[in-house]
Amino acid sequence: MQVLRKLLLPISVVYGLIVFLRNRCYDLGIFSSKSFTTRTICVGNLSVGGTGKTPMIELLVRSLHQKYQLAILSRGYKRKSNGFLLSTHKTSVEDLGDEPFQLKSKFQKVAVAVDADRRNGIAQLEQIVKPDVILLDDAFQHRKVKPDYSILLTAYNNIYVNDWYLPTGNLRDSKREAQRANTIVVTKCPKNLSLSERNKIVDKINPKEHQKILFSFLSYNEELKGININLEDLKDKKVTLVTGIANPVPLEKFLLGEGLVFEHLKFNDHHFFTEQEITVLKGKECILTTEKDYVRLKSKLTNLHYIEVSHQFLDDDAKIFETELERFMTTNS
Structure with a gap:
């Protein structure tokens, strides 16, 4: 390569x-x-x-x-909608894109919008939200x-x-x-x-x-989300790490450093999972994923945990x- x-x-x-x-x-x-x-x-x-x-x-x-009062404007990469879209409680991850949907899920009171035309997006937010x-x-x-x-x-x-x-x-x-x-x-x-x-x-x-x-x-939070358990609790389980992010290496290194044994299924950044892939994942005992991947998988899997990450x-x-x-x-x- x-x-x-x-x-x-x-x-x-x-x-x-x-x-x-x-x-x-x-x-x-x-x-x-x-x-x-x-x-x-x-x-x-x-x-x-x-x-x-x-x-x-x-x-x-x-x-x-x-x-x-804040507003977030993103392009909404790989979303399945077009033009300007201001998120509501009914907006799906497919319409908004995974990262904007993640932000809206975490910060309910913050306006999150997507538009490839940033000028139009800002003008719309100024008119509708006035942040x-x-x-x-x-x-x-x-x-x-x-x-x-x-x-x-x-x-x-x-x-x-x-x-x-x-x-x-x-x-x-x-x-x-x-x-x-x-x-x-x-x-x-x-x-x-x-x-x-x-x-x-x-x-x-x-x-x-x-x-x-x-x-x-x-900084990775050892209190896992989704089904709230501690990272330590996964050490006696058969863990599958699922990532659809640009660079999973830091997460891999962190988990290995914590003594976690896992198989790693890597997908492209912003990957939308097919029905066949979901069927395979349903057969896994325990899936650990990123927050960005979680918003795309949570409605389809029950054996799912995600690990939060933040800048320190x-x-x-x-x-x-x-x-x-x-x-x-x-x-x-």
Whole structure:
């Protein structure tokens, strides 16, 4: 696979040129970026693959929901509906998409909408919901909207400065576009990441004066959801791990580190399970899955548990994050 990706380098060069020209058109004003009256916070990345965007949206909701009325706008990747859709208690996971549905299930009082046209989505939310702030999920590369604050995520094991354009690498946008971010969060770090290694990463990223570089790791909740039991209780069961996410490796490592023995059935990101696959899963003794996969499986299986994941910042970075967020919200009120 790696050899094939290297052979596709000429396509990557063409792709990179197209990305460069597109961004230059926005920089020069040939293509327009629109600002909105409602405050917007963008969460995104420069690459394909999991960097933890949904857990970051959840963190923002938890930080802001007590003081502000929030709305979340997502594209709703692989949903079976079209155009703008504002979720209600009747909206299905197929109509909304798995990640927006997960967010709506967890935060009932927060408006969650999907629209591939981010401008239209924001305009609709301003008219219908009138929120104080709109959280734009996976929107860093969507330059038709100019967000008021941008959080760029990059995974520790594949920091964007070391990457290359698709299909040889995983970059879908130019590295130089990172300069538009207010905060860059290096996600999925080891919990014991040393200060010297952090400094090396900061030197590689070479942030602008206005940018903060923060470090986080994934924290897994050992109190399983679905059927509420503890992770420890699964050690005497025949466990099947089912994942349809971009990068299941951190979860695999965590479970192995906890001494759990399991078979792992891997599916593509945002996978919608077929009837044949559901029949196979029904025959398993105990299924452990991610929260994103759970929302697609919960109506079809009873032998199902999911493990919650959240971002936890290293050392004082949590305080820095909260301070920067509060500064933005109070200076833009």
